[in-house]
Amino acid sequence: EIVLTQSPGTLSLSPGERATLSCRASQSVSSSYLAWYQQKPGQAPRLLIYGASSRATGIPDRFSGSGSGTDFTLTISRLEPEDFAVYYCQQYGSSPPLFTFGPGTKVDIK
Amino acid sequence: QVQLQESGPGLVKPSQTLSLTCTVSGGSISSGSYYWSWIRQPAGKGLEWIGRIYTSGSTNYNPSLKSRVTISVDTSKNQFSLKLSSVTAADTAVYYCARGGYSYGFPPPWGQGTLVTVSS
Numbered sequence: 001e002i003v004l005t006q007s008p009g010t011l012s013l014s015p016g017e018r019a020t021l022s023c024r025a026s027q028s029v030s031s032s033y034l035a036w037y038q039q040k041p042g043q044a045p046r047l048l049i050y051g052a053s054s055r056a057t058g059i060p061d062r063f064s065g066s067g068s069g070t071d072f073t074l075t076i077s078r079l080e081p082e083d084f085a086v087y088y089c090q091q092y093g094s095s096p097p098l099f100t101f102g103p104g105t106k107v108d109i110k
Numbered sequence: 111q112v113q114l115q116e117s118g119p120g121l122v123k124p125s126q127t128l129s130l131t132c133t134v135s136g137g138s139i140s141s142g143s144y145y146w147s148w149i150r151q152p153a154g155k156g157l158e159w160i161g162r163i164y165t166s167g168s169t170n171y172n173p174s175l176k177s178r179v180t181i182s183v184d185t186s187k188n189q190f191s192l193k194l195s196s197v198t199a200a201d202t203a204v205y206y207c208a209r210g211g212y213s214y215g216f217p218p219p220w221g222q223g224t225l226v227t228v229s230s
Contacts, residue, residue, distance in 0.1 A: 101157040
């Protein structure tokens with residue numbers, strides 16, 4: 001089973017700043033199978049990025065994803081007040097089908 | 111648009127079976143080619159995929175839970191369900207249903223989530 005590690009655990013930034021979140025996999029992950037989610041308190045997660053770098057429908061272009069192999073990055077170019085939340089990476093393994101999530105990175109207001 | 115709503119007991123006793131239902135509105139659960147999934151999240155912790163059912167009825171489960179999980183679909187009621195047997199306190203979590211479980215992830219819609227506490 002592939003284990004995902006996210007860093008940092010908490011990122012304290014101010015609105016307007018750039019956020020860089022890391023997701024590292026214990027084994028190589030197909031870029032097609034790497035996704036990022038945003039979760040706000042009391043809400044279900046929302047898909048932001050799929051295929052490592054493709055934005056989901058309705059996601060602002062300040063969110064971008066990159067990476068390959070075992071190292072992936074979510075970047076928020078300029079933080080808006082509504083972006084302070086917890087972010088999870090997730091990977092899909094096909095044999096057998098299994099979805100695993102990272103432990104999350106909390107982006108909070110400095 | 112399609113909306114999902116979880117329902118079921120909020121309190122389950124240890125060793126019993128947790129049963130939840132996800133009701134789909136705004137569309138038919140049997141139309142199209144979709145996966146329907148259950149995902150859970152203990153308070154203050156991360157997300158765990160429980161399993162999925164395809165429109166055809168085929169299922170896949172997380173190996174860590176496979177021996178205790180059953181996901182089924184009732185097309186007449188436009189619902190799909192989760193049963194988790196032999197629960198312990200470790201199964202206490204918010205349980206989400208989602209129309210998803212594709213190789214690219216879990217797009218909307220998701221349910222709002224329902225808290226299930228395992229306690230005597």
